[in-house]
Amino acid sequence: APEYIRAIQPYQPGKPISELVRELGLDEHNVIKLASNENPLGTSPLAREAMINALNQISLYPDGSGFELKAAISQRYSVNTDQIILGNGSNDILDLAARVFLKPGAAAVYSQHAFAVYPLVVQTIGANGISVPARDYGHDLAAMLDAVTPETRIVFIASPNNPTGTLSEVDDLLRFLERVSRDVLVVLDEAYNEYLPEANKRNSISWLKRFPNLIITRTFSKAYGLAGVRVGFGLAHTDVADLMNRVRQPFNVNSIGLAGALAALQDTEFVERSYALNRTGMLHLTDGLRQLGIEYIPSFGNFLSFRVEGDVANTKKVYQSLLQQGVIVRPLGIYEMPQHLRVTIGLESENQKFLKSLERAIGELA
Ligand code: PMP
Numbered sequence: 027a028p029e030y031i032r033a034i035q036p037y038q039p040g041k042p043i044s045e046l047v048r049e050l051g052l053d054e055h056n057v058i059k060l061a062s063n064e065n066p067l068g069t070s071p072l073a074r075e076a077m078i079n080a081l082n083q084i085s086l087y088p089d090g091s092g093f094e095l096k097a098a099i100s101q102r103y104s105v106n107t108d109q110i111i112l113g114n115g116s117n118d119i120l121d122l123a124a125r126v127f128l129k130p131g132a133a134a135v136y137s138q139h140a141f142a143v144y145p146l147v148v149q150t151i152g153a154n155g156i157s158v159p160a161r162d163y164g165h166d167l168a169a170m171l172d173a174v175t176p177e178t179r180i181v182f183i184a185s186p187n188n189p190t191g192t193l194s195e196v197d198d199l200l201r202f203l204e205r206v207s208r209d210v211l212v213v214l215d216e217a218y219n220e221y222l223p224e225a226n227k228r229n230s231i232s233w234l235k236r237f238p239n240l241i242i243t244r245t246f247s248k249a250y251g252l253a254g255v256r257v258g259f260g261l262a263h264t265d266v267a268d269l270m271n272r273v274r275q276p277f278n279v280n281s282i283g284l285a286g287a288l289a290a291l292q293d294t295e296f297v298e299r300s301y302a303l304n305r306t307g308m309l310h311l312t313d314g315l316r317q318l319g320i321e322y323i324p325s326f327g328n329f330l331s332f333r334v335e336g337d338v339a340n341t342k343k344v345y346q347s348l349l350q351q352g353v354i355v356r357p358l359g360i361y362e363m364p365q366h367l368r369v370t371i372g373l374e375s376e377n378q379k380f381l382k383s384l385e386r387a388i389g390e391l392a
Pocket residue numbers: 063114115116117118141184186187188215217244245246247253256257258
């Protein structure tokens with residue numbers, strides 16, 4: 027394998043509950059996983075039913091064109107079906123963007139503390155990932171624009187970003203899009219879009235008309251509660267979508283996922299409930315952290331990253347103590363935030379348990 031493949035650090039997903047339970051000898055019923063930004067409400071009941079029905083057809087190949095799901099997305103977001111790329115999760119769309127627009131020696135720009143899959147898909151191509159220092163944990167779009175060189179073919183922008191939860195301002199995004207070369211594909215990753223409060227919602231999809239080099243990525247993994255069946259999509263100019271659709275695997279989205287996503291898209295009530303629960307939970311957690319005197323990064327996602335006082339050893343102790351108490355969160359060493367931990371907003375009882383366990387973990391440090 028080429029050197030650039032050997033140099034790749036594997037993505038480390040959160041450990042499954044079953045494994046931790048075994049490792050730590052915990053009681054399975056007392057363990058909560060708040061480590062992967064999953065939907066604490068589970069899955070839309072309509073989507074669940076649609077997926078169960080789809081089981082009757084799993085001896086058949088899925089619809090490789092995703093006809094019905096694309097039609098529904100096209101209607102919902104007022105785009106043409108030929109502007110849509112369906113993916114095996116939105117990670118697949120990020121990977122496709124890299125495979126279509128990068129080559130060895132090309133460059134891609136992203137922010138420090140940005141989603142870990144960007145460097146991964148860039149390195150897979152043998153292209154150079156340029157990490158631009160963050161500003162207050164968020165993307166410094168002006169510095170990212172300055173980092174663009176003639177070799178740059180992609181800029182990744184996550185808004186809200188994971189794991190920082192930071193949101194780029196509309197004015198800053200538009201200024202960036204207006205100034206960056208049209209030869210550069212701008213990937214605007216909106217995996218957490220559904221969690222934005224009304225006041226922060228932006229009509230980014232309407233920007234596609236002005237910027238043929240823009241692709242917006244969305245996912246069914248978060249507010250739609252379908253992380254396990256892997257469905258995401260990209261919206262872009264027809265020419266961009268066409269290239270990406272040529273390169274994708276013919277059946278990259280499976281039939282269960284297609285059925286689930288189609289039904290989930292119609293279940294607006296479930297998405298609203300997920301949003302509302304997240305808002306309440308976010309307030310609960312930020313209040314609780316404040317009371318414990320713990321510094322956190324204000325978040326627009328369904329998660330919150332907080333900083334443990336002292337040194338990295340303290341963060342590790344708190345992480346371990348939380349684990350021992352049956353609360354799984356995400357350490358952020360790979361994000362160059364070794365003193366932070368990220369917690370997903372859960373059900374009220376889970377948030378409560380997290381705060382109580384955190385209080386105890388912090389107490390143990392003294
Ligand atoms: N973008 C961001 C910013 C994310 O946090 C995630 C999920 N961790 C994804 C994309 C990918 O999610 P999926 O592949 O499940 O759609």
